[in-house]
């Protein structure tokens with residue numbers, strides 16, 4: 419990623435620290451681990467939450483089978499514009515994942531097979547975590563995947579612990595990855611199935 423993209427990421431963080439929730443984009447290493455966890459043979463569509471400047475998007479597009487639909491939902495207009503320039507032709511919905519059902523409907527998707535989330539769950543208030551998970555359940559099919567990452571230190575924060583507790587309530591299966599050290603800061607991810 420070029421310096422201009424880092425600069426945009428950091429300036430967006432300064433303006434909207436809770437929504438961006440990180441000082442640097444995800445590493446290619448973390449992105450690869452996340453996207454390799456998608457059950458591609460059983461995935462005909464995939465939705466990315468909070469693509470930011472596109473580190474995970476890039477990896478999704480590398481691994482995306484040609485007959486699989488991809489949609490990205492990004493709340494920041496600056497990031498959305500940047501994504502459209504970086505990846506011409508991809509479908510970027512500018513808005514909140516709280517409206518995921520409406521965004522999917524606009525693109526003819528009723529049920530989603532896999533969601534890869536870059537949202538900073540540990541910096542969200544309780545009601546936002548619940549609203550975004552409720553919205554997710556409106557579109558994710560039974561057996562569908564929900565893959566999301568967090569930072570190791572965030573697991574200890576009250577909001578991080580609360581999020582983990584909610585995952586157990588919403589999903590039938592919740593697995594936790596090993597730490598991904600090659601990321602700033604070191605990360606891990608949850609692999610959930612509805």
Ligand SMILES: C[S@@+](CC[C@H](N)C(=O)[O-])C[C@H]1O[C@@H](n2cnc3c(N)ncnc32)[C@H](O)[C@@H]1O
Nearest residue numbers: 437440443444468469470492493494514515536
């Ligand atoms: C931690 S950054 C991750 C960016 C990118 N996925 C990465 O891994 O480098 C969180 C992203 O989620 C976006 N975001 C936060 N709240 C959102 C919401 N309610 N709906 C959609 N995107 C949101 C932010 O604008 C930001 O791009």
